[in-house]
Amino acid sequence: QVQLVESGGGLVQAGGSLRLSCAASGLTFSTYTMGWFRQAPGKEREFVAAISRSGGTTTTYANSVKGRFTISRDNAKNTVSLQMTSLKPEDTAVYYCAAKRTYHSATYTSMNTYDYWGQGTQVTVSS
DSSP states (O other): OOEEEEEOOEEEETTOOEEEEEEEESSOGGGEEEEEEEEOTTSOOEEEEEEOSTTOOOEEEOTTTTTTEEEEEETTTTEEEEEEOSOOGGGOEEEEEEEEEOSSSOOOOOGGGOSEEOOOEEEEEEO
16 A cells, blocks of 8 residues: 655744655655645646656756755655745745656646555745
């Protein structure tokens, strides 16, 4: 049974930083592209960042977080992380980890392509 468990969310002031982590189990982690999405109240779930399988040589970011967020993976620990800096109130959302089985080094921005999802972790940025 595949499980994705996010952690690291919380309340932070604007300009601050948070590091989210997602622990995966029940899958061959290195063969999955991993992604982070977020959903703010009353809004659609949106893409944040993704990292390719294996060595994670390819990363993709939403324009809204480029230069502020960094996605990384540790295949030995079956974890993917999202380092968030210079946080803004508009970053407030529930953040979800997602996994997609792939056979090549690619990233995906559409939530519909992902196979597994975590339950989410709340990030609140106060102004």
